[in-house]
Amino acid sequence: MKKILRIALLFCLAPLAVAAAGSPALLITDAWIRALPPGQPNTAAYMTLTNSGTAAVVVIGASTEIARKAEIHTTVEVDGLQRMEQLAQLSIAPGESVALAPGGTHLMLLGLARMPAPGDEIGLCLQLEAAEQVCTTADVRMSAGAGQSHDHHH
Numbered sequence: 001m002k003k004i005l006r007i008a009l010l011f012c013l014a015p016l017a018v019a020a021a022g023s024p025a026l027l028i029t030d031a032w033i034r035a036l037p038p039g040q041p042n043t044a045a046y047m048t049l050t051n052s053g054t055a056a057v058v059v060i061g062a063s064t065e066i067a068r069k070a071e072i073h074t075t076v077e078v079d080g081l082q083r084m085e086q087l088a089q090l091s092i093a094p095g096e097s098v099a100l101a102p103g104g105t106h107l108m109l110l111g112l113a114r115m116p117a118p119g120d121e122i123g124l125c126l127q128l129e130a131a132e133q134v135c136t137t138a139d140v141r142m143s144a145g146a147g148q149s150h151d152h153h154h
Helices: 002-022
Strands: 026-034 042-051 059-064 065-078 082-088 090-093 095-102 105-110 122-130 133-141
Touching: 002 059, 026 122, 042 059, 042 065, 042 090, 059 065, 065 122
Parallel strands: 026 133
Antiparallel strands: 026 042, 042 095, 042 105, 059 090, 059 122, 065 082, 065 105, 122 133
């Protein structure tokens, strides 16, 4: 009887193990998109990314319904001047969190179909190297320096 119970328990728990193994270890929290005046071609998205898994998670891209494309950018200092550089990927070590924040690493939303308004909620998905994607909803809000353009040239 114990053998039958063990086998039955294995059959019941096996789908849970497969589901856990197949779910991305990336958690997205505090996602928001900067609202800018109408007519701006680009804006930025910010969030905190946490790797809750045991292996590195590599973000290789992003997408949203309001932009033609989304790229991972970081701010670097070159000859005393701040400038943007596109990153091919963003790696997050197991157990680590990375803040995508103004003045640092962030997502550039390029070729906006429309500028989202404060209070809007916009769907945003991150593509992972493991052919997975993790999606969230980002709140749209104003922030300090909201009059600055995000029309960066590289």
